[in-house]
Amino acid sequence: MxxxxxxxxxxxxxxxxxxxxxxxxxxxxxxxxxxxxxxxxxxxxxxxxxxxxxxxxxxxxxxxxxxxxxxxxxxxxxxxxxxxxxxxxxxxxxxxxxxxxxxxxxxxxxxxxxxxxxxRAAVGLQEPQSYYDLNNVETRAGKNGDGYTLNGRKAVVIGGHCADLIVVSARTSGDSCDASGLSLFALSPDTAGVERRTYPTIDGAKGCDITLNNVQVGADALLGEEGQAGGVIEYQAGRAIAALCAEAVGVMEVANDLTLDYLKQRKQFGVPIGKFQVLQHRMVDMMSELEQARSMAILAASVADNEQSDERRRVLAAAKNVIGRAGQYISENGIQMHGGIGMTWEYNFAHYAKRLIGINHQLGDDDFHLERYASLLQAS
Amino acid sequence: MDMNYTAEELAFRDEVRKFLDEKLPEDIAAKVKSFKKLSKEDHQRWQKILVEKGWYATHWPEEYGGVKWTPVQKHIWDEESCRYGVPRSIPFGVNMVAPVIIKFGNEEQKQKYLPRILSGEDWWCQGYSEPGAGSDLASLKTRAVREGDHYIVNGQKTWTTLGQYANMIFCLVRTNTEVKKQEGISFLLIDMNTPGITVRPIITLDGEHEVNEVFFEDVRVPVENLVGEEDKGWTYAKYLLTYERTGLAGIGMSKAALSHLKQLASRRLKNGKPLLEDPSFSQRIAKVEIDLTAAAISNLRIIASVEGGGVPGAESSMLKVKGTEIRQAINDLARRAIGPYALPFVEEELYLDYDGEFLSDKDAAPLSAQYFNNRKLSIFGGSNEIQKNIVSKMILGL
Structure with a gap:
């Protein structure tokens, strides 16, 4: 080992x-x-x-x-x-x-x-009604000669505002929550009928919502087999979850370093505030959360490219759940221990805190993945 | 044991409701209820209406234009005003400096400042915290040196809420460096237009300009602006902190925020069904509602005890901690309720007059910003750690 x-x-x-x-x-x-x-x-x-x-x-x-x-x-x-x-x-x-x-x-x-x-590519897998369920797709792709006509809306496409190519999921058959009947299309954002509403995100990036209004694409825009994209989406979202977990660990490392430094430097009542036991223990809890997160990021990375299985699904759901909880704990308690300075734009800590919360809203938060994990629980 | 309002109290509640039905401007209530931005003008417009009714200064004696409400009446006002969407009162003048002036100021100061607070002529801000004096407030360093009929003030204050609107600031300053740190502090009233004062904005993590730094460089303050005695400012400050702490639990605001959350959760979908019907999300809401129910009763118990002449002790610190945790939990759930839409920061939708299409839910835009902004609740007014220190000192006595 x-x-x-x-x-x-x-x-x-x-x-x-x-x-x-x-x-x-x-x-x-x-x-x-x-x-x-x-x-x-x-x-x-x-x-x-x-x-x-x-x-x-x-x-x-x-x-x-x-x-x-x-x-x-x-x-x-x-x-x-x-x-x-x-x-x-x-x-x-x-x-x-x-x-x-x-x-x-x-x-x-x-x-x-x-x-x-x-x-540069971006992906539109979520929709206004989908919450975090990537099978919940109402965007329709209807056959149109050799190609397809796309209608619908994709939500919170990070990086979509400046992408050269956008990959979107759309339904070629089935009802809005079915796992089957999903297809993937790669299209240029310049295609007629593609409208983007761009916005900054709370964690410093940019994204957009994309409306697809009678967007005509050729057969060459279809990725893979028609109606068979559900598994591909789930698999790749899993790789992305592992990547997000790794990113989160980097964010948490710096957030904890900054907080630790602050506890040593900031003086109140004539001593560094790190002398106060209640803050010492909180710092230790933040470090323990990071260790839990780091372990799960490693585990997630180790299965990310494995063949799909319930075991892979479980690990990724567990990892994103731990990362979500640890991220929020570190974000909130780091701000608390920094006091007012942790709430300012000028000082970097708040931006780390915001990214940790932001990560929890990408590809499912801790609640979503807890449920997912529960649905995959093995009888012992 | 009787947990019901008396007939008089119920009549008072009806009067409050009638007043709010008739006089609370709809646009202001709409902004408050959906967390849209309020302008300085909104606050001033509402203050005028309250002053006309005689309900603005609820802590003051009647001779200065106050209204004598019992603790229960104040509570009824708080509950109803939060329910109706009354803007949070800006406390620095009416609820903070005024009680100090009334209790410790001289007649001239009362005559000068109290009417100007009522009329809105003065907008006060608070000069307490400094970069090196936060939780350890008594270690403040801003210096005031007597020179003839003036104090010469040098130093820096920070986290000055809405200082950008203020024309007056009440400050804790050090007038004596030879004694124990609590014993060399004085309470000064300073005109913000005095030469040597610079206000610099602090932008918070949600992009808002709510707080400021205030710099003092050889600022000349007339000695008649000293409240009470020189070097006794800490006593006055502590008196004021008790005012600040009551109401910090924000039970009424949590109730309003919870009601907003439930409406939001009934509109947002998960698996094609409203989030409010989702087993795990509804349990999260249920838990915070249960906690709030308990805290609301604790709040009533404190109010009843004060009504009976008691002085709130450890309970109000404990309630501040619980109350702020509950409010933060509600903000956390509201952000969670909008799922991926917690990420976009759509500034234009923070204004009530936005007339475009909403990116997602009509109330979504402020939710993440509010979640981050309200992290302050457990930091200001004596951080929750400081509150727990106060309680543990009382109960352990060690």
């Missing part, structure tokens, strides 16, 4: 860490967040030049053929820097869906671009 990264994985993580440390100060991040793009095109370019956008892709596509652990190494460091580039959306989810469901020609068209960072 050995939980250490191997030499290559360690080098990979060090590379990302160095890049983030050098290029992603808190002040710069605030600037990136306020641009129209909503992140740093420059940093994205550097990620791609170092081959980091290609990590999960095969060697033919210029990648490392990296699995869950490699993705984890990248995401944890991006989390530490609170990076707002659409790595999860484009590389993990967009690349994942196309890689799993796409035809050879679709992969050829898009995957190399995603791997090189030249093409």
């Amino acid at each position: 050995d939980f250490r990264l191997n030499e290559e994985q360690q080098m990979l993580q060090d590379t990302v860490a160095r890049l983030v440390r050098g290029e992603y100060s808190f002040e710069k991040r605030l600037e990136f967040s306020e641009t129209e793009l909503g992140f740093s095109a420059d940093f994205w370019k550097q990620l791609s030049e170092l081959g980091l956008t290609a990590v999960p892709f095969s060697e033919e596509l210029g990648g490392f053929g990296g699995g869950g652990v490699e993705v984890q190494s990248v995401m944890t460091e991006l989390g530490r820097g609170l990076c707002i580039e659409p790595y999860l959306q484009s590389v993990i989810l967009g690349g994942g869906l196309i890689g799993q469901a796409g035809s050879d020609s679709q992969k050829e068209n898009w995957l190399a671009g995603i791997a090189s960072g030249e093409l």
Whole structure:
């Protein structure tokens, strides 16, 4: 048994860490967040030049053929820097869906671009009524000659405002909550009938809601077999959950470091506030939550690229549940122990706290995954 | 044991309801109920209506334009006003500096300041906390040195709520460095327009400008602006803190927020059904409603004891802790209720006059911001840790 990264994985993580440390100060991040793009095109370019956008892709596509652990190494460091580039959306989810469901020609068209960072993808899997259930899809794709006509709305598409390619789920048959009858389509946001309403998010990124109004796409937009996308979506959402867990661990590490420093430095009643036992114990609880989260992020990474099974489903649901709870605990208690300063825009802690809450609202919160886990409980 | 209102109290409640039905502006109530932004003008408009009715200064003696409400009447007002969507009163003038002036100020100060608080001519803010003096308030460093008929004030205050609107600030300043830290503090009233005062906004994590830093550089304050005696300010401040603490439990506001949450949860869907019918979500709501029921009764028990001449002790600190935890739990659930839509920050929808299409639920936009903003509830007014210290000191006596 050995939980250490191997030499290559360690080098990979060090590379990302160095890049983030050098290029992603808190002040710069605030600037990136306020641009129209909503992140740093420059940093994205550097990620791609170092081959980091290609990590999960095969060697033919210029990648490392990296699995869950490699993705984890990248995401944890991006989390530490609170990076707002659409790595999860484009590389993990967009690349994942196309890689799993796409035809050879679709992969050829898009995957190399995603791997090189030249093409940025976003994914629209949620809808206004779907809550976190990705099978709950009311967007319809009707046959129209060789192609399809799409009508519906996709909700909270992070990175969708600036994506070159958007992958959306739509129903080609079945009722709104059925697992079967789902299909995936990749389309350009410039297609007639695609409307985007862009907004910033509470955690510093940008996203949009997308209305599809009689959007005509060709047969070549369909990813995989018609009506068979449910399993692909679930599988790739699972990879993304593992990646989000890794990101969350990076965010929590910094949040805890900042809080620990503050407890040592901030003086009240003539002593560092870390002298007060009630705060000491709270800090220890925050560290324990991080340890729980870290363990689950490792476990999630270890199953992320396994074949689908109830065991994989359970692990991923459990991981996202732990991450959600730990994230909220660290966010709230970190703010509390910082006092007023933890509530200000100017100081970085609040931004870490907000990202932790934000992560809980991506791909299902702790309640959602608790239920999911409960539905998969094994009789002993 | 009788947990019912008396006939007089019920009559008072009817009077309150009639007044709110008739006089509370609909636009203001709509903003409060759906957590939309209130302007300075909204607060002033409502204050005027309250003053006309004679219900603005409920802690003051009648001779200064106050109204003598019993603790139960105050409670009825609090409950009804939260239910109707009355804006939270800005307490710094009417409920904070005024009681101190009434109790410790001289006649001239009463004549000068109290009418101006009623008329809205003065907007007060609070100069207590400093960068180095938060929970340990008595360690404050802002210095006031007597020079002839003036104090020369130098230093910095922080977390000054709505200081950007204020023309007056009441400050705790250090007038004596030779004695124990609590014994060298004085209570000064300072005109914000005095040269040497700079107000700098602090933007909070939700993007709001609610609090400020206030810098004092050789600010000349006439000695007649000292309240009570020099170096006795800590006594006055403690008196004021008891005023601040009552009502911090925010039971009425939690009730309003819970009702809002239940409406929201009846509109938002999960698995095609309202969240309110979802087994796990409804249990979460049930739990917080049960806690709130208990806290509301605790609140009534404190009120009844005060009505009978008692002085609230440990109970009010415990209730502050519980009350703020409950409110934060409601905010947490409201954010959870909108699922993925907790992420978008749609600023334009924070205004009542927004007439575009709502991104999701009509009430969704402020919910995440409010969740983050209300983390302050367990920090200000004596952090919940400080409240627990107060209680443990009382019960352990060690």
